[in-house]
Amino acid sequence: MARYILRVNGQDRQVDAEPGDSLLSVIRYDFGLTGSRYGCGEGQCGACSVLLDGAAARSCVTRVGSVGTKSITTIEGLAHGADGPGSKDLPLHPVQQAFLETEAFQCGYCTSGMIMATVGLLKTNPNPSEQDIARLMDRSVCRCGTYPRIVKAVRLAAERMRTTNGIMGGGK
């Protein structure tokens, strides 16, 4: 057992864990940030996706010992950075807003992960084609089958984020 200090949503958080423990279990159970979901534990469904230094990562197969000083952003930290989960009136991140407007979900269980994966994708590819989205999001699963809507949401978010001149939010 070792003590780790992790930078989560702009705050330093302390946890005692084995180096091989999954980051997801720490986020959910030690930090109480349950917006990151457990779907498969194999890194195959993407429901647990978070940002590590701005890049999408599957927290269920990310070992705590490998995180180091990387900044972790979860869905709770996306819209309002260091403030953590806030009131209902706080503005949403453009990706969240796009998912909401296109209703790119049904049961919503994959939604946090889809949104985080999208934020990561748009950082490296601000103007993805539909084929790019399908290719880059292919390891995220929506069992309700809302893929066509998610593609629309990603495109809408991309368009808005380009026109607002790169105000991306979400991580450092």
Add this chain to the structure above:
Amino acid sequence: MSDTLTPLTEIERYELSEQRRYVFELERRDFIRLFGAGLVVAVAAVDTLAQESGRARPQSRGDTPDLAAWIHVDDKGRAHVNTGKVEIGQNIRTSLSQTVADELRVPIASVTLVMADTDNTPFDMGTFGSMTTPRMAPVLAKAAATAREMLIDLAVTRLHVDRSALIAHDGQVIAHDGRAVAYAELMKGQALTGTITSPPLDATAAWKIRGTAVPKVDGREFVTGRHQYTPDVTRPGLMYGRIVRPDAFGASLAAVDAARAKAIAGVSVVRDGDFLGVVAPTERAAARAANAIQARWNLQSGQPSSDTVYDYFKKNPEGRTQTPAVESIQIPSGARTFEASYRIPYIAHTPLEPRAAVAEWEGDKLTVWTGTQRPFGVRTELAEAFHVPEERVRVIVPDMGSGYGGKHTGDAAIEAARLAKAVGKPVKLVWTRAEEFTWAYFRPAGVIDIKSAVNGDGHIVAWAYDNWNSGGAGLQTPYDVPAKEQVFHATKSPLRQGSYRALAATANNYAREMHMDEMARALGVDAVEFRTRHLKDDRLKAVLAAVAQKIGWPKASGPGRALGIACGTEKAGYVATAAEVSRPSTGSAFKLERIVIAFECGAIVNPDGLKNQVEGSVVQGLGGALFEAIDFADGRVRNGSMEQYRVPRFKDAPLIETILLDRKDIPSAGAGESSMICVAPAIGSAVRAFGKVVTALPVRLA
């Protein structure tokens, strides 16, 4: 409280596993006391259980009715709707709110649904069979309209005008002279109970909130990650459980060495017969403890495999004797006969939220949060498992990370409650994905044999249809055939099985439509024309024609491409699906390029919600059509991981074009299931252009 629901006509065998034992009493004075000021309208549902599994309805308890739902309008003018239905992503929290808001004449934001909490919502058999829209929505419409009429009655004395001069609008009652009184004002100090008579209901054409694309009422909770599913529920002093699973189906526990697990701080090991589990203060410690246990299991030999199961079905009837296969159909001399046997594998629901439960005992009162489509059925399971009266068990279902028919049972609830009882603390149990793939239940596998005959005019004259184990839904052909016999044969199943979205309608429509296609091809008749000449149902003809037109039938969009088509009706929904496939120069045998689907389910309540459901069920249907199948042998699932068991992903979703036919003149049917039933035969028949296809799912070239 005189209104009733009409009896269910049929409940599919795999929809229900348990008969409830007791009638849950909730008397009016109790909820008036509970709710305080306002008015409450309750709806009885005395007949909803009459047909359940063919068994007798529980005895009447005097004049206390079963309730289907109730609506409470409070002194802030807000409507609280209590229903035992469960939100699983099918969007009924929104669509039912639309119904109430519309009839009550309030903004949608004034309506709150309390769903699926056995202490606070009326008994409900379960959320399945696409029954919420055709059954619960009309009930709520009547209750809301009754409340509205009562509010108008109250306003008569308040405004001293003739009743005919009043209308309800936007949370107020308004007189023709412009004076208005808000519902909130009318409800102050009131404690009224409503009796449903026959309130005037809006004609479909007068719908204002229904029929529109109202956004999901709690959509923001999902995009912010704030929504709490069962795995997110916490309790003071919560402990974490894991189950130690047998090595194979049917195994019994021979010996346990738990010394290493018990050495982990705070860990308890719980053994009760073949049940073996651990409880720990943290989730990670529970996982470590479960892995540290050495258990030896006695295995059962000679279990069928995914290869041999189809023969097994025909040789292992559920009862003592096998129902005979159809033989009595007379085939006219000179008719051309067609015979084929179609195989349907087991598939897994794979909801992204695994089975989970949080269980808490306070003395002998048990409260369980769990994801299930049958909260009251799970309450019964818990009461039986722990020998406590149902009144001492409360089941609460947070809106679920879906189920697709796979969460009718209370396995995780019972396991969590058993662990919680052992340690005297609340326990959370979240199944791993590996547990999901083996210890949940599956969509039934089956064999479907069809023998048909066509006369010289190209008309089907005989249709003999035997279905072993798949199920009865969608068994009856919609085509006009003079001599037909269609039989479902109940058999033993080596794997645990249960309902799945659209039930056996997917299997039966796959087999029937592939067979229709085969006959049309052999006769050299256009597949749409061949179907149409055997159809009398105009609604089915309408969706078929709409799809054929949209996809450009019979001509594919370019060289190297081919079309396939299928149609069917299920749960009062009508669907036709066409697929376009291409043949890549290298790699896979075919590629799905495009799906066109036409769906009609009567009057559309929420067009955007419906489109989402239809598209989603097409994508989910691609799984069973193209790659999903449980591979098993010796009592073990051999592809039980997300990596090995392929579900549809982004790259698998083709262009999907959805046509929704809105029939305002026909009552709304449910729509969460039926739209998936023709995906597989549409693709399968298209692929036939490239060669002989195997008569089995998933679709593949021979």
